[in-house]
Amino acid sequence: MTAKDKKSKSFMKSFLKTIITVVAVLLVIMIVLQCVGFGALFGLYEPKRTGKYADELESYGVFDNTYDEALPQTVIYKIIMDHFNAPLAEGKTVKKAIFLGFDGFRADGIKNIKDDPESAIMYVKSLGGLYHTFAGGIKGEREQHTSTAPGWCSMLTGGWAEYHGISNNGMSKNDKETCLTALAKQGHASSFTVSWREHTSVSYKPDIQLAIKNGLPVEYNHEIDDMATYYQVLKYVSKPADARKTAAEDPDMIFFTFEFTDHAGHFFGFGNNKNYYNATLDANKYGYDIIKTIESRSTYAQEDWLIVISTDHGGTGHNHGGQSIMERSTWLAINKKLDITPDLLTFENK
Numbered sequence: 001m002t003a004k005d006k007k008s009k010s011f012m013k014s015f016l017k018t019i020i021t022v023v024a025v026l027l028v029i030m031i032v033l034q035c036v037g038f039g040a041l042f043g044l045y046e047p048k049r050t051g052k053y054a055d056e057l058e059s060y061g062v063f064d065n066t067y068d069e070a071l072p073q074t075v076i077y078k079i080i081m082d083h084f085n086a087p088l089a090e091g092k093t094v095k096k097a098i099f100l101g102f103d104g105f106r107a108d109g110i111k112n113i114k115d116d117p118e119s120a121i122m123y124v125k126s127l128g129g130l131y132h133t134f135a136g137g138i139k140g141e142r143e144q145h146t147s148t149a150p151g152w153c154s155m156l157t158g159g160w161a162e163y164h165g166i167s168n169n170g171m172s173k174n175d176k177e178t179c180l181t182a183l184a185k186q187g188h189a190s191s192f193t194v195s196w197r198e199h200t201s202v203s204y205k206p207d208i209q210l211a212i213k214n215g216l217p218v219e220y221n222h223e224i225d226d227m228a229t230y231y232q233v234l235k236y237v238s239k240p241a242d243a244r245k246t247a248a249e250d251p252d253m254i255f256f257t258f259e260f261t262d263h264a265g266h267f268f269g270f271g272n273n274k275n276y277y278n279a280t281l282d283a284n285k286y287g288y289d290i291i292k293t294i295e296s297r298s299t300y301a302q303e304d305w306l307i308v309i310s311t312d313h314g315g316t317g318h319n320h321g322g323q324s325i326m327e328r329s330t331w332l333a334i335n336k337k338l339d340i341t342p343d344l345l346t347f348e349n350k
């Protein structure tokens with residue numbers, strides 16, 4: 001072997017060594033990022049103090065019940081039905097309701113908007129209240145995944161999975177009625193507007209078929225994204241002077257979901273990375289605009305509106321579905337004050 005060969009061999013050796021070291025370092029970085037969430041890239045870490053998570057939520061000073069008095073998310077069905085079944089207040093001629101769903105809006109995302117009176121959540125709280133709620137069923141008894149399909153279905157039907165048939169994503173609901181179907185049967189035009197495909201292709205397929213075959217006044221819309229959802233809902237709620245709208249164009253009950261936060265959570269991590277932070281602001285900005293459009297309706301003075309905003313689940317890392325406090329803790333903003341009775345604390349359709 002010549003001196004030149006020796007030199008080239010030792011160069012190859014050290015080159016390979018460098019490559020192996022670089023790959024190993026990259027692997028370690030990938031593993032660390034996977035554990036702490038990619039939010040770490042932006043200098044903002046997800047809180048890992050799960051034991052103190054409830055204390056952290058309480059420290060914002062914006063909730064109108066204690067964490068220990070968290071309501072089951074199933075109460076939303078009861079609140080909506082009670083609103084329509086209660087007698088009309090003096091001077092009002094019609095009941096209306098809108099349920100704004102912010103998918104995967106983790107409870108600690110509230111701190112991002114708590115000082116902004118022009119955020120949907122804080123504005124609605126100023127009219128009524130903001131309450132701790134929980135997803136995932138009754139712990140140790142009737143648990144269900146803290147996932148999208150079971151979460152919304154529990155809010156819309158008033159029961160947990162045993163009642164409505166959806167314990168995880170990928171399942172279709174049984175024949176238990178949502179508030180939309182129940183209200184449509186009472187003659188109230190209702191609407192359901194979403195962009196997550198599974199809602200219309202799987203979970204609510206039986207309800208959609210039932211509504212079409214029986215001529216029930218519930219309109220199900222599958223939109224391509226959040227902006228399309230926003231425009232559709234804006235179309236429902238806007239009512240300039242002299243506008244002529246049919247009942248279907250001006251539904252009494254409106255339900256829709258925004259995916260801003262869920263998408264950001266799955267991609268960048270649920271928590272306080274920059275993208276998730278921006279998603280919490282977007283949901284609130286467009287939600288606020290919808291609520292202000294309602295208040296500018298030409299017929300608003302004669303209408304009794306119930307406005308509720310909630311989320312289906314929290315999240316941890318890049319996912320959700322489990323029973324951790326960060327996944328189970330949810331919240332409810334409502335434009336009417338709630339009386340936290342034992343009835344509400346334990347409400348569920350069985």
Ligand SMILES: [Zn+2]
Nearest residue numbers: 103104148312
């Ligand atoms: Zn979801």
